[in-house]
Amino acid sequence: MWAIPEGYIPGWSNGPQPEFLSHETVCILNASDLDAHVEITVFFSDREPAGPYRVTVDARRTLHLRFNDLKDPEPIPLATDYASVIESDVPVVVQHTRLDSRQAENALLSTIAWSEP
Amino acid sequence: MWAIPEGYIPGWSNGPQPEFLSHETVCILNASDLDAHVEITVFFSDREPAGPYRVTVDARRTLHLRFNDLKDPEPIPLATDYASVIESDVPVVVQHTRLDSRQAENALLSTIAWSEP
Amino acid sequence: MWAIPEGYIPGWSNGPQPEFLSHETVCILNASDLDAHVEITVFFSDREPAGPYRVTVDARRTLHLRFNDLKDPEPIPLATDYASVIESDVPVVVQHTRLDSRQAENALLSTIAWSEP
Amino acid sequence: MWAIPEGYIPGWSNGPQPEFLSHETVCILNASDLDAHVEITVFFSDREPAGPYRVTVDARRTLHLRFNDLKDPEPIPLATDYASVIESDVPVVVQHTRLDSRQAENALLSTIAWSEP
Numbered sequence: 001m002w003a004i005p006e007g008y009i010p011g012w013s014n015g016p017q018p019e020f021l022s023h024e025t026v027c028i029l030n031a032s033d034l035d036a037h038v039e040i041t042v043f044f045s046d047r048e049p050a051g052p053y054r055v056t057v058d059a060r061r062t063l064h065l066r067f068n069d070l071k072d073p074e075p076i077p078l079a080t081d082y083a084s085v086i087e088s089d090v091p092v093v094v095q096h097t098r099l100d101s102r103q104a105e106n107a108l109l110s111t112i113a114w115s116e117p
Numbered sequence: 118m119w120a121i122p123e124g125y126i127p128g129w130s131n132g133p134q135p136e137f138l139s140h141e142t143v144c145i146l147n148a149s150d151l152d153a154h155v156e157i158t159v160f161f162s163d164r165e166p167a168g169p170y171r172v173t174v175d176a177r178r179t180l181h182l183r184f185n186d187l188k189d190p191e192p193i194p195l196a197t198d199y200a201s202v203i204e205s206d207v208p209v210v211v212q213h214t215r216l217d218s219r220q221a222e223n224a225l226l227s228t229i230a231w232s233e234p
Numbered sequence: 235m236w237a238i239p240e241g242y243i244p245g246w247s248n249g250p251q252p253e254f255l256s257h258e259t260v261c262i263l264n265a266s267d268l269d270a271h272v273e274i275t276v277f278f279s280d281r282e283p284a285g286p287y288r289v290t291v292d293a294r295r296t297l298h299l300r301f302n303d304l305k306d307p308e309p310i311p312l313a314t315d316y317a318s319v320i321e322s323d324v325p326v327v328v329q330h331t332r333l334d335s336r337q338a339e340n341a342l343l344s345t346i347a348w349s350e351p
Numbered sequence: 352m353w354a355i356p357e358g359y360i361p362g363w364s365n366g367p368q369p370e371f372l373s374h375e376t377v378c379i380l381n382a383s384d385l386d387a388h389v390e391i392t393v394f395f396s397d398r399e400p401a402g403p404y405r406v407t408v409d410a411r412r413t414l415h416l417r418f419n420d421l422k423d424p425e426p427i428p429l430a431t432d433y434a435s436v437i438e439s440d441v442p443v444v445v446q447h448t449r450l451d452s453r454q455a456e457n458a459l460l461s462t463i464a465w466s467e468p
Contacts, residue, residue, distance in 0.1 A: 003146055003148065003210040004146075004212070005144035005145060005146035005179060005210050005211060005212040005229075006142075006144040006181070006212040006214050006227055007179075008181075025240075027239035027240040027315075027317065028239060029237055029238075029239035029277060029317040029319075031237065031275075031277060031317075031319050041148075043146060043148060043177060043178060043179045044178065044179065045178055045179055045180060045181065046178070048177060049177055060277060060282060060283055061277060061278065061279055061280070062239060062241075062277045062278065062279055062315060062316060062317035063279060064240070064242075064279065064315040081144075081179060081181040082179060083144065083146040083148075083179035083210075085146075085148050093237040093239050093317075093348045094239060095238070095239040095240040095345065095348075096227075097240050097343065098227075109214065109226060109227035109343060110227070110240055110330075110332075110343035110344070110345050111212065111227050111228045111229050111345045111462065112229065112239075112345050112346065112347065112348045113229065114210045114212075114229045114232070115348070120380055120382065120444040121380075121446070122378035122379060122380035122413060122444050122445060122446040122463075123376075123378040123415070123446040123448050123461055124413075125415075158382075160380060160382065160411060160412060160413045161412065161413065162412055162413055162414060162415065163412070165411060166411055198378075198413060198415040199413060200378065200380040200413035200444075202380075202382050213461075215461075226448065226460060226461035227461070228345065228446065228461050228462045228463050229463065230463065231444045231446075231463045231466070259357075261356035261357040261432075261434065262356060263354055263355075263356035263394060263434040263436075265354065265392075265394065265434075265436050294394060294399060294400055295394060295395065295396055295397070296356060296358075296394045296395065296396055296432060296433060296434035297396060298357070298359075298396065298432040327354040327356050327434075327465045328356060329355070329356040329357040329462065329465075331357050331460065343460060344357055344447075344449075344460035344461070344462050345462045346356075346462050346463065346464065346465045349465070
């Protein structure tokens with residue numbers, strides 16, 4: 001179980017897209033020899049959680065998934081605080097990155113997600 | 118017990134507020150089914166700690182709390198080094214983020230807080 | 235075993251080089267008294283992994299290795315999502331940093347890599 | 352024992368000082384009731400380590416120490432790759448932050464240091 005308490009997709013962007021579209025990414029590495037079936041649950045400050053969003057990360061592959069692209073069961077609202085929990089049936093490693101391009105120059109943040117020991 | 122050794126609220130800001138107000142945020146995820154009663158203690162370089170500041174994070178919710186907004190028992194001074202310890206009666210996960218908008222373009226940093234094993 | 239799920243070398247740069255060449259760096263610290271023989275495997279979203287790339291970090295030394303400089307067995311493609319796993323025969327510590335200079339002002343991200351407990 | 356594989360003090364700065372002097376900071380939190388006697392050892396890519404640098408972090412205090420300010424036994428060279436190991440006689444927590452102001456707009460990175468389990 002991985003957790004990312006910080007989530008926020010900026011409400012607007014500057015610069016050529018898709019490179020400079022403001023986005024939040026969850027990067028999942030599956031270095032194992034089995035496909036990983038991953039479930040993402042999204043938590044908010046003022047309503048019940050959304051999801052689970054289901055994705056498969058094939059064996060020996062990485063998936064850099066933009067929260068902006070999650071549509072089923074519902075899109076993630078922009079300019080809204082959220083958090084996420086990532087669960088997988090095979091061991092994976094999870095990193096969180098944001099590109100914020102609301103201003104002329106982009107800003108970046110990244111951290112390895114927290115994993116339950 | 119979670120710890121964030123780095124704390125610093127920049128003394129000024131650029132850009133439209135509240136989005137681009139320079140701020141430090143502690144993001145707390147409570148993915149459990151119980152409300153979390155959280156206590157934040159703030160440490161300084163040259164005086165005794167402040168707090169505890171008390172907040173509740175409801176079950177299955179996330180709280181993105183700006184240190185700028187802490188007022189009771191006392192506000193956090195700007196442009197001052199500090200650190201923080203976050204304790205909760207149910208398991209939570211904590212991430213630390215700063216938006217620094219002192220210059221024309223914002224800068225971001227983020228890291229999962231340190232958790233006592 | 236260390237893992238970095240996020241990898242992306244921006245496709246272009248601004249500013250004087252080599253300081254402001256967009257790059258991804260893996261920083262390896264070998265604080266031990268034995269040379270560390272390190273193997274890096276690079277994972278992609280849509281093909282089998284590349285590598286291993288082999289480097290030696292001498293005893294009591296740090297190596298800040300740019301992914302841009304990895305050439306054998308093959309260079310890392312630009313503007314492509316990847317991830318990496320770092321293995322060593324003596325204990326090392328690994329940190330991941332990116333300088334993104336695609337725009338006029340540079341952006342930075344950094345995180346300690348994930349280590350298998 | 353805490354480790355920070357990434358270290359680099361940019362060789363120049365922009366903007367008013369001391370706020371916007373390019374710097375690297377090690378933030379040490381001593382939440383205990385005993386003074387912490389801390390030793391910092393600095394590792395390089397091509398020479399033997401420097402140090403130990405000795406600092407005291409008083410009980411219930413935080414110290415945000417700029418590597419730029421370390422002078423004894425020797426200053427840290429600018430624009431040079433390094434890494435650091437932080438040891439303390441009482442439990443502390445360590446975070447690493449860089450402000451890079453070589454260009455007109457500053458960039459920030461931060462991560463909790465790696466702690467030996």
